Amino acid sequence: MATKSEAGIVHKPVAQEVADLLQSLGVPEASWHGGTRAARSPITGEITAHVVEAEASAVSGAVARSVAAFEAWRTVPAPRRGELVRLLGEELRAHKTALGRLVTLEAGKIVSEGLGEVQEMIDICDFAVGLSRQLYGLTIASERPGHRMMETWHPVGPVGIITAFNFPVAVWSWNAALALVCGNSVLWKPSEKTPLTALAVQALFERAVTAFGGAPEGLSQLLIGGAEVGAALTDDVRVPVISATGSTRMGRIVGERVARRFGRSILELGGNNAAIVCPSADLDLTLRGIAFAAMGTAGQRCTSLRRLIVNESVYDTLVPRLAKAYASVSIGDPREAGTLIGPLIDAEAYEGMQKALETARAAGGRIHGGERVRADAAADAYYVRPAIVELDEQIDVVKHETFAPILYVLRVGGLPEAIKLHNDVPQGLSSSIFTSDLREAETFVSAEGSDCGIANVNIGPSGAEIGGAFGGEKETGGGRESGSDAWKAYMRRATNTINYSRQLPLAQGVSFDVEG
Template sequence: MRMFGGARGLRMQRTCFSTTSAVRTTSVTLKALGLDSYNLGVYNGVWGGNGDVVESVNPATGEVIGAVQQSNGSDLDQTLQQATKAAKVWREVPAPKRGEIVRQMRNALFEKIEPLGKLVALEMGKILPEGIGEVQEYIDIADYAVGLSRMLNGKVIPSERSGHMMMEVWNPLGVVGVISAFNFPVAVYGWNSAVSMVCGNAVVWKGAPSTSLTSVAITKILAEVLERNSLPGAICSLATGGADIGEGIAKDKRVNLVSFTGSTNVGRKVALTVQERFGKCLLELGGNNAIIVHNDADIDLAVRSILFAAVGTAGQRCTTTRRLFLHEEIHDTFIERLQKAYGQIKIGNPLESGILCGPLHTKSAVDAFEQGIADVKKQGGKILYGGNALRNLPGNFVQPTITSISHDAPVVHREIFAPILHTIKYANIEEAIEWNNEVGQGLSSSLFTTSPEKMFNWIGPSGSDCGIVNVNIPTNGAEIGGAFGGEKETGGGRESGSTSWQQYMRRQTCTINYSGMLPLAQGIKFE
């Protein structure tokens, strides 16, 4: 065990691990998922790929895990051709039977949950329990989608004309393009694909190039289910690649809906490109999430919640807590307890038991972390804990960091995808809510209080302006039954539960005249 010093004498631990053991784990994991050191990254009923070969690197060690032959423009065109054909077959399968196929996919994923979770840890860098938990998210949303396949209900609408019936009907869109990010290389695709499939759509997936092995592994599992049921494999197509492939999906009229998860800057470009051709777009973009801890809060509960919300996935969740507003009466005591909690965090090999914080995904993320720390100091802030990149270690490790800074400092309004938590003192709840809402992003937010009055004000029209508004739980995540997404620069999209399924279908208002007469609406006579 090696120890690394933090600010004010606090210490964090990092567990050393054997390179030989890591190589062995990688080999066993790839073999269990039907992967090799070299893999094809295009699937549209057959496997192929003519683009660049991209290596996946373990962010904890810097070692190459494997390589994937990405798609090029020709591969994408062929994949969209096959997906369009497959969609015409899939849409004619009754929705409950589509649900049965998704149920089989769910079971196939469950059988591989351990190696899939390990692959996520190896390739993305999140700790193993989170990697397995991410695969479980896909399994859970598949369960949800199976039930949904029998509840894709329209509605009957009263007609003002005698002998007429009005109703609302939902039909498949056709092809859904899913562009997912590195930080959730399984779950985001699962949210989209499981629901989209029971709605009757074919799906074309482009994951992050740096997590292409995970994309290939998931697609292999789904393809086997489709082939076993004599269905076109292109229902679940894969086109790995970089920005050019994402741009191709956004521009192509054959893609009826583009679901994009990523940064606000890129999401803005995707939205404009899709809108230019009058396509549909579902955006899950940046988050700059805040927790407010009032003076009547359960402090033990709040400290535990904030620790995971700010440090989990090494701060690389869109729902990571990045701002912490503390009432002035509890501020000093709370900071002291939070620093002690941070001192117990083990950082290191995400596959090791007891590790709570793995590496950042890339070297550039470490650079962004260091730039964020420098900006805090330039803008009048202080580092209360951490603040260092651990560049003497293999991999992309940094210290989870606590700052003290003004609520309106520019660095506080910028999402830095790293474990930096900005703490701010406030005097009254109205002030804290105003500061919560002043940033451009609007994904997730939480208030810790025991006051029913403050709880209901928080979730009301004068409260948080975020898409996810919590009380006495952290900002991270949401149960699959609720819609996930946010407002403002977060993009306005919704995934997972509630009525999110409606985004993957086209709504039709139908009027049937069975009267033999031709009365016009609004009493208009035309004779």
Template sequence: MRSTSPSRRSAAPLPVSPPEHPRSTTTVTRTVTSVVDGQAVPGDHTVASLNPADLDDVVGEVSLAPGRIFTAAAVVAKNAQRAWADVPAPVRGRAIAHIGRVVEENAESLARLVTREIGKPYAEALGEVREIVDTCDFFLGEGRRLYGQTVPSEMPDKQLFTFRNPVGTVAVITAGNFPVAVPSWYIVPALLTGNTIVWKPAEYSAVVSNAFHDLFVKGGGLPDGVFNLVHADGAETYAGLQESLELGYIDKVGFTGSSEVGREIGALTGRHLQTACLELGGKNPLVVTPSADLDLAVEGALFSGFGTAGQRCTSLGTVIVHESLHDEFVRRFTAAVGAAAVGDPAQDVLMGPLLDAKFAERYEKFLGWVQPQHTVYGPTGRITAGNPRDGFVGDPEKGLFYHPMVVDGVRPGDELFDEETFGPIVGVTSYTTLDEAIDLANAPGYGLSSSIYTTNPADAFAYRRGISAGMVSINNSTSGAEAHLPFGGNGKSGNGSRQSGMWVLDQFTRWQSVNWDYSGRLQKAQMDVADLDADLGFRLDES
């Protein structure tokens, strides 16, 4: 087993990306495979991972495994877990800190690879990579703060304690829109608390996932079997997870993805008396009050709605703007959308392409949700020579580029209002009273992120009390996270579990209580309390 101590390693850069341009086609196409117990494990068929900004650019060939490989990885992780848990928590913390330094040294190359494989604008990609570093920095300290408690006993000569124990083996299944930041939210605290991991990333971000895995395992020096990577499609992943749960090899599941799939994961784990950590979709509202700084609200709505081409779980769904500001807000907002830079994500743009062909196909369905009573601003659909966008950066014919879309007049009952639209669509509606705005914000039944623009503290606190979302921003975007703040949602957005900060520790540890009786006789707790009361000359039911 490799050393877990970071003190013997320098944070040397690793070759995790093409050397120059994220869209370079001169790089030899790589084949990425699952990695189990430190060994590459080929699958039974391959699929191509394409650069969505340049579909002629094959980023890598992905070898997809059958479900039995997922189960085999779970067995390996289960066998490695006890030894990893026996490594003192502060030492595991130092290993996590060292991983953070390795990622930091490789941040630009990893970000370029993120941009190339999923089309995320480079500035956003670099920010995402830095989120890994922040997460590692935070959990270094948690390695020395996995506190239990000393609890007073109601009996003499007896001490009570609580301890955090790792849950065991964790299956992590993540989407590809945040291919490195979101996995780190699961993987870093799970490792820190003494768990081992089987990670199944999205197929369309597989090359980035292998680079991430290399940074953690080869760069960070994790022992073989502690962190395993499996590439598989959805059906085979589900089959392998189901088998692993039935055989007792998986003790916890973390899932980031759609609400529909999250329901299936929750039902599967529930049958095994487990509670999955579910981070699902969102229909995130942004309320604009009469006292708002309108230019700031427009700026926030622009980034919330169209950053990552609207493909975040926290992307803005509907702007709910006070009727007195509605027309002026729509005028300024649509002007900002029309002027925003769209195109090559390696350049300075607000938004690049959709992540993958399957998301483009789904987005076409969302376009069909526009109704006659809606007002659509600007061109819609795929950006092409025949359907151009003024000021487009690059060649739109090369990739999966779509027009950012603003639809005014959406109301409850409209699919565009009620359902998550994973792509660059923002709805707009109006309200009269703040209570009405809160009702509109809660109506779709999601509860992930939300925002309010106001300079009135009473409105801000009323909104915070009334909104069902797990996260509330005041005068800021619906998107954005910090490593030391809880992240997660309610309703159709999740089951109340939280990632990030000290709160995620409850996902990857179980409380154990210990009572130590050194009286030399059997003390029967509540059965003996009456005798103790009598010795003191009073009873608890007497004033």
């Protein structure tokens, strides 16, 4: 049924809008109509489609097709491979509004974030196109006269990509764009919670292939299904690289299974990101940085700000201002222009948030917000006010990531205490410090500072650009995706020595002469 907003805007029924978008994006109706897996929108909780699933038994055949595609694709010159990715980027540009809208409807992101996710896909395509002409190796000095030693990089094989609901399409593009220009084929197992955006991206990829003039069949395949499909993909020895984004619990399973067969994992797992606020911080800038990082995407980013470590000299000024912002932030239908926070993805996310708040309250936490809002919303839609939890110490619940908008606030003395508290969690993805003191900033990004893969100064931990390698340490998994030299994870390295002399000196002065 149609819904009417508080501003009087009448919205088309979500299911109808989803159907219209899928058709406009060229997704075959047979793939999302009449299947066995229900797709839901967190905006209203309603079922929007019934998606056709892959059986676990079908994964082997998909991998076989992927192997054949890889064997053909690896022989295509890298700049030519980059042309396919360029055309994918053009398709994304042409359909940015529709795909961004579909992200909003399926993941519950506000409109600007849905569009921003597609822009991120476009950006990584641009990055990968340039990279296709810069897949470089090293020339290394040889100790043997008349010899040249060098390092070369080669395509590695089919790459399995397992993505999470919170970035339903961007994370695929980080992996796929690089894997494709590196000469690999890809197999994508999307989150069960966001299959429709995956279908849409696959349709756009197939359009790019047509414009390209044809590519090997099975170069990019979509495997929609549950955990058993992911397990079959993870266990297949013909897939040398598995890139998995999700919880630490999931990563432990994937990492162990891939390691057991001597495969390679790129793991992007849990984050428990903190920001340190120093006495010299610009509090206006700090407040804005905290607000987006902690409340954006309803706290459902792996880089969301979850811990705020505030110097005692500014605590009583900053925290009341922050509580005021939390109390007034607009929460509602993410399709509406004034909304800043949309719904949680589902009931499980809401229940996890309430359980964490109950635990914090029992430990003496002083809680602002956290309640369910929007009584006009459907029973299966979960809108919540972001929560601030003031604590006297970093208790156990703070050290576990709750994928919801909860910000734990802790008071500290000097910077050494703040950094120690900051690093005292199992995760190590993203981090930030707000300060005007050069020494404090440099200390935070030094070896004795943040132990995370991302360390920022005077911006929050959320909102990474594609030019830098993305990933973290400890229970975050250690993987790196997107920019910098992350492309090397999708290739295999070979060290080559070429003897162009008529002599055969051995390394390390070894002598081994024979007569023949």
